[in-house]
Amino acid sequence: MSTRIAKPAARMRKQPRQARSIATVEAIIEAGAHVLSELGWAGFSTNKVAEAAGVSIGSLYQYFPDKLALVEAIRRRHFDHVLSVIREASAEAKPLRQFARELVRGMIGAHSIHPTLHQVLLDEAPGDRGSRAVHASFQARYLEHYAAAVAQYRRRRKDTETMARVLSSAVEGVIHNAARRNMLDTPELQKQLVELISAYLSGSRAT
Amino acid sequence: MSTRIAKPAARMRKQPRQARSIATVEAIIEAGAHVLSELGWAGFSTNKVAEAAGVSIGSLYQYFPDKLALVEAIRRRHFDHVLSVIREASAEAKPLRQFARELVRGMIGAHSIHPTLHQVLLDEAPGDRGSRAVHASFQARYLEHYAAAVAQYRRRRKDTETMARVLSSAVEGVIHNAARRNMLDTPELQKQLVELISAYLSGSRAT
DNA sequence: ATGAATGTGAGTATCCTGTTCATATTCTCG
């Protein structure tokens, strides 16, 4: 009865071994993302998540030791996704406008399933213990990619980091706002966002 | 007993008549804004607000019939403030760059006391009953001012509204992000935000 | 077939929350 549970990959109480349990864990994480995006942190309760996943609350606690471990798993998955999108857009050298288009397309894609998950994760969901590290590391790499893009299309070496910050938060702001209004797939908006990015990185000077 | 209470400014249980009670109400609203910004909607409890205001919970309920009436009062005050900032920045005709500078300065000022209040109000705080109207009216006038500015510095009549939406949410995104990192008063950032606005409204065309 | 893996969900033990009310203090004004 006092079997030592060695060192699970994530902070898990038990490692899913069969296909059935893997699907269960996946369903829980997915439902968690849904609840988090739909109801915010305030409405994120383990019972609600279990119900949304079509799984008993007991099953949830079979794999996640507590609520925060679950948020952590959701966070990890989402951040990985977003990161891969930016990495891909800023990968090889390409014309500015194409970069902007790919970035917009990718970011919108990453937000279209759980529109407000990203913001909730950043703003509301608590980040204590070890998750602070995950968070910081994500932010760092996130900015890095933006900075790389900025450096590529802008000569000035000076304000690269600040520009990356401004650009990323501007993009996030537009997408977040569009998500709130269910306008994520409005082509007009996508176009204008591409325009915004291009204009900023082109750097017109008009005093 | 049937004295006409002239104009209950907000939905109040009782109208403050003496200087003392007016100060109390003000303190409650101010503390409410603080709690809302600091702890989010999830941490916004009437008892906490009363304590933060240095006032007993009973006093709070002397003037606000319920929790939502309090949020409503906070919302009204904040929205009025923000609206006045934009109105002022987009008032008379002035060079694009000056408009951008004034807008940035004003918006940062409006966010520097309760950095995340704006976002919490928009994203988390519930808006049912009559407050939906307040909210919508605010959004409408908010966008109107941005649209006016866009129309002034851009020839094309076509995408004015979309551009206003993009511009406003981009600015909000940058400011919100800066607020989260306590970078609101970083001059570099302010400068780059001005740059972003100018660049977008100048409209460099680079295919 | 047998033990391990997986799934169940009513139940528990807190913890909070919004709100009231009987009472105390302070003000206004004749």
Next chain:
DNA sequence: CGAGAATATGAACAGGATACTCACATTCAT
């Protein structure tokens, strides 16, 4: 001064929600 009105107090209440456990049932791998 003093009387009634305005203002302030905070313990208490009633109710709900929450995270999490556990004893047991079901399904799998071998």
